[in-house]
Amino acid sequence: MEGQWVIWFSALVSSFLAYFLSELIGRRKKKSRANLPPGPPAWPIVGNILQLGKKPNESLWALSQQYGPLMTLSLGMKTAVVVSSSEMAKEIFKTHDQNFAGRTLIEAAKVNSHHESSIVFAQYGDYWRKVRRIAATELFTPTKLQVPQYLRRDQVS
Structure with a gap:
């Protein structure tokens, strides 16, 4: 008889904890969807x-x-x-x-801190605009792209 009471009590406690956790998660979801x-x-x-x-x-x-x-x-x-x-x-x-304008940051970029120094994973803001401006003026100009042209020709041939 006493073993049944322990089983009943543990079932009651576990159901109370499950209800409490579901309410807690439900409230968190309601708060996060409040502005959506x-x-x-x-x-x-x-x-x-x-x-x-x-x-x-x-x-x-x-x-x-x-x-x-x-x-x-x-x-x-x-x-x-x-x-x-x-x-x-x-x-x-x-x-x-x-x-x-922001991007979704994947976990693989966070591992080696690529999200802090890369134009690819950077969030839109002052840093992204500065790095984009540098890339446009220093890396992607026609004169800078013509410098390694002989390497591309060798690879194609």
């Missing part, structure tokens, strides 16, 4: 990928009819904002251009 546009509810791991089906363009059109020209989709573990009208795209790129 509306969108369909997503499955935990796959997101909205299953809703796109075999013809994603038609599925996105049907979702835009339901949620509007600006919606949020969860594509796996990534969140995407989908714009489905040209008027909304013009408005977004006119007013929120800085927010969409």
